[in-house]
Amino acid sequence: MKILAVDTSASPVSAALLNDGFLAGEFYLNTKTTHSQTLMPLIEQLLKMTDTSLDQIDIFAVNSGPGSFTGVRIGVSSIKGMTMPLNKRCASVSTLEAMAYSMPYTDGIVCAVMDARCSQVYNAIFRLDNGSVERVTEDKAMSIAELENELSYYEECNIYLVGDGADICYKAFGENLPTVYLTPQNIRYQHAYGTAKAAEKMAEQNKLVSSDELMPFYLRLPQAERELRAKQQKENK
Amino acid sequence: MQKIISSSEQHTEQIACAFAESLRGDEIIALYGDLGAGKTAFTRGLARGLGINDGVSSPTFALVHEYEGKYKLYHFDMYRINSFDDLYSTGFFDYSGNGVLIIEWSENIEEFLPDERINIMLRHLSENEREITIEGAEQYENSCS
Numbered sequence: 041m042k043i044l045a046v047d048t049s050a051s052p053v054s055a056a057l058l059n060d061g062f063l064a065g066e067f068y069l070n071t072k073t074t075h076s077q078t079l080m081p082l083i084e085q086l087l088k089m090t091d092t093s094l095d096q097i098d099i100f101a102v103n104s105g106p107g108s109f110t111g112v113r114i115g116v117s118s119i120k121g122m123t124m125p126l127n128k129r130c131a132s133v134s135t136l137e138a139m140a141y142s143m144p145y146t147d148g149i150v151c152a153v154m155d156a157r158c159s160q161v162y163n164a165i166f167r168l169d170n171g172s173v174e175r176v177t178e179d180k181a182m183s184i185a186e187l188e189n190e191l192s193y194y195e196e197c198n199i200y201l202v203g204d205g206a207d208i209c210y211k212a213f214g215e216n217l218p219t220v221y222l223t224p225q226n227i228r229y230q231h232a233y234g235t236a237k238a239a240e241k242m243a244e245q246n247k248l249v250s251s252d253e254l255m256p257f258y259l260r261l262p263q264a265e266r267e268l269r270a271k272q273q274k275e276n277k
Numbered sequence: 278m279q280k281i282i283s284s285s286e287q288h289t290e291q292i293a294c295a296f297a298e299s300l301r302g303d304e305i306i307a308l309y310g311d312l313g314a315g316k317t318a319f320t321r322g323l324a325r326g327l328g329i330n331d332g333v334s335s336p337t338f339a340l341v342h343e344y345e346g347k348y349k350l351y352h353f354d355m356y357r358i359n360s361f362d363d364l365y366s367t368g369f370f371d372y373s374g375n376g377v378l379i380i381e382w383s384e385n386i387e388e389f390l391p392d393e394r395i396n397i398m399l400r401h402l403s404e405n406e407r408e409i410t411i412e413g414a415e416q417y418e419n420s421c422s
Contacts (some may be wrong), residue, residue, distance in 0.1 A: 072375045110368040157370045158389055263389070264361035271360075 041243070042092065043099045045236035046083065048075040048115035049107030049135040050154060050204050055082045056232035057090050061240065065090045066233050075114045083118075094122060099248065101131035101239035103138050103230060105257030106154060106162040106179060112256045123251040130254045131239030131247070135230055139202045140166040140173050141241075142234035143227045148198035149176070151191060151220075153205035159184050160261050161205045165194070173241075181259040184212045191217055202228050279414070283407045289315040289399075290322030292409060297326025299414070302348035303374055307383035307390055310399030315407050316381045319397065320352055323379060335381060340367050349376030355385040364389055 043058040053075045056066040067082045087094065102119040105112045123130050136152035143150065147168055154162040160183055165176040177190075187209065191199055199220045201210055210222045222228070242248060260268075283289040306323075308316045321333040327346035336342040336354045344350040351372045358364050364386050372378055373391075383390065396412040 108368070108371045109365055110371050261361060261365070264365070267360050268362075 045101035045232040054232040058236040103135040104132040129248040136164040138234035141237040155205040293322030294326040305394040314399035355382040
């Protein structure tokens with residue numbers, strides 16, 4: 041089974057090819073270039089270098105959110121475009137889950153956290169146990185302070201921070217959470233490899249979708265939520 | 278903080294053009310001022326200072342215009358942006374850090390702007406004269422009078 045996975049959900053861009061569970065190739069860039077300009081050449085080169093044609097791919101996987109507004113749209117629409125004429129199955133992968141799948145080499149808690157600006161983060165918590173990834177919380181948007189509070193329940197475990205929000209959270213938590221660790225750069229940010237591994241699991245669980253069903257997935261931020269409630273209250277008066 | 282008196286639209290452009298030289302390339306510049314205060318003129322001058330000679334107009338409908346110069350320049354108009362969701366869907370947060378962001382009608386999104394930014398207030402003094410106040414650019418003091 042061949043899985044082509046892509047990630048454009050935040051600042052990095054990557055594409056990976058998984059061949060029967062084996063990572064045959066992966067391209068990763070984290071520069072300030074625009075994903076709409078880099079993603080397609082990356083995929084093209086990856087397929088060329090691994091001597092693979094598009095119609096040989098069984099599953100097309102993409103981090104469909106949470107993430108940056110345009111980034112998520114670039115990834116999802118690219119995969120939609122490739123799968124529609126070929127009528128192939130897609131895996132709509134949570135960016136946060138993909139990050140957890142990049143590092144199941146240890147035991148403990150993985151907190152995947154993305155910077156959503158204005159002191160807000162997207163996050164989900166996973167438990168790693170002997171190579172398996174188990175989801176503990178749903179993908180959520182919250183303030184850094186709320187996340188600190190939530191993580192205090194897992195203090196008996198080692199907590200590993202991944203994602204582009206890891207750094208700001210690590211600094212914000214400080215001494216309050218002594219069992220929190222910042223992961224090294226090569227596994228801290230989202231990689232298409234993690235997306236492909238998550239897609240492999242989704243295929244086992246029959247959670248793949250059609251090209252039509254593949255959609256971007258956004259989480260509403262607490263700040264926007266508060267705004268909306270205030271507006272509704274005003275209208276109801 | 279710095280206050281400069283501009284005597285005309287052309288003068289506002291010159292002030293902005295000189296101000297552009299002090300930029301590092303990743304600033305967020307919030308413009309404040311009523312209609313006709315010179316927000317677009319300031320942006321035009323700033324663009325020229327970055328070596329951009331394309332016609333600069335207010336992106337009221339497009340929400341953002343992009344220019345390539347010494348640095349990338351993203352010119353936003355937040356006149357029609359009224360909520361965080363609106364702002365998010367302009368891709369505003371995807372742009373920051375990748376170039377100079379200059380924002381007209383910053384009033385509408387003030388609470389979502391980072392504290393680390395440059396504020397530029399343009400105020401009518403008379404038909405042609407404007408008072409330009411530059412805040413948060415202390416490192417550039419004396420560089421653009």
